[in-house]
Amino acid sequence: MIRYRPIGTIDSPYSKDPDDCSRIAFATTDGHTYTTDHFGSADIYVVYTYDSTTFLHVEDIENSTEEEEVDGDVRKARSILELLVGRGVDVVVARRFGPNIRKISRLLVPVVTGTRDISSTLPALASAWNDVLACHEHSADKRRHVVLETANKVAAGIKEGVCQGCGRCIPACPVDALTMEDTCAVIDPIMCVGCGACVSACPFDAIEGPAP
Ligand code: SF4
Numbered sequence: 082m083i084r085y086r087p088i089g090t091i092d093s094p095y096s097k098d099p100d101d102c103s104r105i106a107f108a109t110t111d112g113h114t115y116t117t118d119h120f121g122s123a124d125i126y127v128v129y130t131y132d133s134t135t136f137l138h139v140e141d142i143e144n145s146t147e148e149e150e151v152d153g154d155v156r157k158a159r160s161i162l163e164l165l166v167g168r169g170v171d172v173v174v175a176r177r178f179g180p181n182i183r184k185i186s187r188l189l190v191p192v193v194t195g196t197r198d199i200s201s202t203l204p205a206l207a208s209a210w211n212d213v214l215a216c217h218e219h220s221a222d223k224r225r226h227v228v229l230e231t232a233n234k235v236a237a238g239i240k241e242g243v244c245q246g247c248g249r250c251i252p253a254c255p256v257d258a259l260t261m262e263d264t265c266a267v268i269d270p271i272m273c274v275g276c277g278a279c280v281s282a283c284p285f286d287a288i289e290g291p292a293p
């Protein structure tokens with residue numbers, strides 16, 4: 082049975098042995114609701130521990146990092162990772178990740194959700210927990226991300242008849258969701274995390290979906 086406390090904290094973030102449980106950060110605007118922008122734009126990272134049985138809310142971390150200077154700002158991504166990894170976080174949950182998702186996944190397991198708030202994510206996250214653990218076991222360069230069943234998978238799509246087959250979108254995708262078939266790009270909707278990098282990379286406005 083899943084038990085969790087969406088509001089309130091236990092006495093100390095470290096009152097449970099951190100080796101016994103994972104620390105999960107949820108990217109929110111207000112402590113409950115996810116930011117609709119990418120993970121790095123959250124105002125508050127809400128941290129729960131999870132020991133495969135029970136979620137416990139342990140602390141809220143204010144996103145005190147500086148504003149993004151450019152889309153996909155590497156410096157900003159590094160600051161957030163330092164902030165979260167320094168607090169023992171090993172899993173991050175958001176509705177959307179930006180082009181830096183591969184940098185994130187070298188240190189943490191990114192989990193993509195489609196639900197509006199933390200409470201409605203927890204059952205889906207518990208169901209997918211073996212996938213999260215398996216992802217975590219991979220070495221940094223092989224680690225990818227986990228997409229919960231609740232996630233919106235209609236993230237980006239190729240406009241029929243508009244794609245010119247130039248291939249510029251392929252290297253822009255941080256999760257290898259794009260391939261070329263004949264002379265047209267194809268997006269794997271399960272792999273796609275909706276970062277919008279391909280939309281920016283396409284010179285022919287041939288991709289619809291997430292804003293970069
Ligand atoms: S297909 Fe486009 S929107 Fe989806 S993950 Fe790749 S670059 Fe991002």
Ligand code: SF4
Pocket residue numbers: 239243244245246247248249250251265266282283284285286287288
């Ligand atoms: S960049 Fe645009 S036009 Fe070029 S292959 Fe990708 S979708 Fe097609």
